[in-house]
Amino acid sequence: MVKTVRATQLELDTAVQALRDGELVVFPTETVYGLGAHAAHPAALRRVFELKGRPPTHPLIVHLDSQRFLPRWAREVPAAAHKLAERFWPGPLTLVLPRAPSVHPLVTGGQDTVAVRVPGHPMAQQLLTALGGGIAAPSANRFGRLSPTRAEHVRDEFGSAVRVILDGGECKLGLESTIVACLDGRVRLLRPGSITLSQLRRVVGEVLTDPSTAAPRVPGSETAHYAPATALSIVPADQIEDLAALLSQGGQRIAVLAQRPPLGTYQFVTWINAGTRLEAYAHDLYAHLRTLDKAGCARILVQAVPPEERWDAVRDRLRRAAASSATDAAAVADDSAAVGILP
Ligand code: TXA
Ligand code: MG
Numbered sequence: 001m002v003k004t005v006r007a008t009q010l011e012l013d014t015a016v017q018a019l020r021d022g023e024l025v026v027f028p029t030e031t032v033y034g035l036g037a038h039a040a041h042p043a044a045l046r047r048v049f050e051l052k053g054r055p056p057t058h059p060l061i062v063h064l065d066s067q068r069f070l071p072r073w074a075r076e077v078p079a080a081a082h083k084l085a086e087r088f089w090p091g092p093l094t095l096v097l098p099r100a101p102s103v104h105p106l107v108t109g110g111q112d113t114v115a116v117r118v119p120g121h122p123m124a125q126q127l128l129t130a131l132g133g134g135i136a137a138p139s140a141n142r143f144g145r146l147s148p149t150r151a152e153h154v155r156d157e158f159g160s161a162v163r164v165i166l167d168g169g170e171c172k173l174g175l176e177s178t179i180v181a182c183l184d185g186r187v188r189l190l191r192p193g194s195i196t197l198s199q200l201r202r203v204v205g206e207v208l209t210d211p212s213t214a215a216p217r218v219p220g221s222e223t224a225h226y227a228p229a230t231a232l233s234i235v236p237a238d239q240i241e242d243l244a245a246l247l248s249q250g251g252q253r254i255a256v257l258a259q260r261p262p263l264g265t266y267q268f269v270t271w272i273n274a275g276t277r278l279e280a281y282a283h284d285l286y287a288h289l290r291t292l293d294k295a296g297c298a299r300i301l302v303q304a305v306p307p308e309e310r311w312d313a314v315r316d317r318l319r320r321a322a323a324s325s326a327t328d329a330a331a332v333a334d335d336s337a338a339v340g341i342l343p
Helices: 009-020 042-052 067-073 079-088 122-131 151-161 197-204 240-248 278-293 309-323 326-338
Strands: 025-027 034-038 061-063 093-098 113-117 178-183 186-191 231-235 254-258 269-273 299-303
Touching (some): 025 122, 034 122, 079 093, 113 178, 151 278, 231 309, 240 254, 254 278, 278 299, 278 309
Parallel strands (some): 231 299, 254 299
Antiparallel strands (some): 025 034, 093 113
């Protein structure tokens, strides 16, 4: 694997100029690729929503090179947020804070809060430092679809619609950042990521996880999200092979994302063994789902991942992907119940 982790001066100059001109720039982070706009450029922000097909009420994360520009975006940084920033930045943590008055409503989705993150990827750091400001960036995919973890995923999805793509190789983590709100004296986990609840609690003590009505809206945490186009269902480990064999019997092509190799051979089953190591599983999850999505299968069956906390973020994304194809998942359950595979 060839890894390019630093941009050339020419690439940086081009990207910074594009951002200043209100164009979009795709850049790598350690989580997923971002579709970046100058965060203080309203026309550029509008372009993000147009290109993604994202409703304007869905707020964006502002990326910064360090805490130095934080006061421009947040009017208050509570003590808990300070502690989390000190411990996890640069890194895969997004903090939701009270917004500063000048933050554009397209960034905040019209809310009184703003999401900020200092990414650790060297190329993201280079770009942010060269710009000297904030870059508002959602994941560089169409609304509701799989996040890109490689530059070629972005090219596949957007083609020539984005002129500047900084290729920083494969994203190290592969899942979107952990999002934590620090508001009204409370700390609340809004989206699980590779920084776990226990890690957060070790730094700040109590962290709420309930979806309070007072909590800020996190549109990306709607149940249906992060989904391939092919219907996806989650299947218990001890049933997945029988179910794949059964469904493929009639000549229907079935895709499987498992954590072990298949025991038998099946003509119409495309099987990926993603292994049991969390880091590798998360790193490749979206790439695997993209591969399976393109395999021309009627369904994707995903082996249920372990119940442990460290798998929370993976489980969360799989659950949302499955929810996007809920009716089909129900159909799979019906088929399998008919032959006594699923309860
Ligand atoms: O790892 C990541 O977070 C990646 C990389 C590019 O940084 N970005 C990312 O952005 O996943 P996006 O837009 O795909 O997801 C951001 C999530 C959305 O669910 C959005 O609703 C939530 O952050 N969000 C943004 N601003 C918020 C706010 N003020 N309050 C609550 N949620 C917010
Ligand atoms: Mg996204």
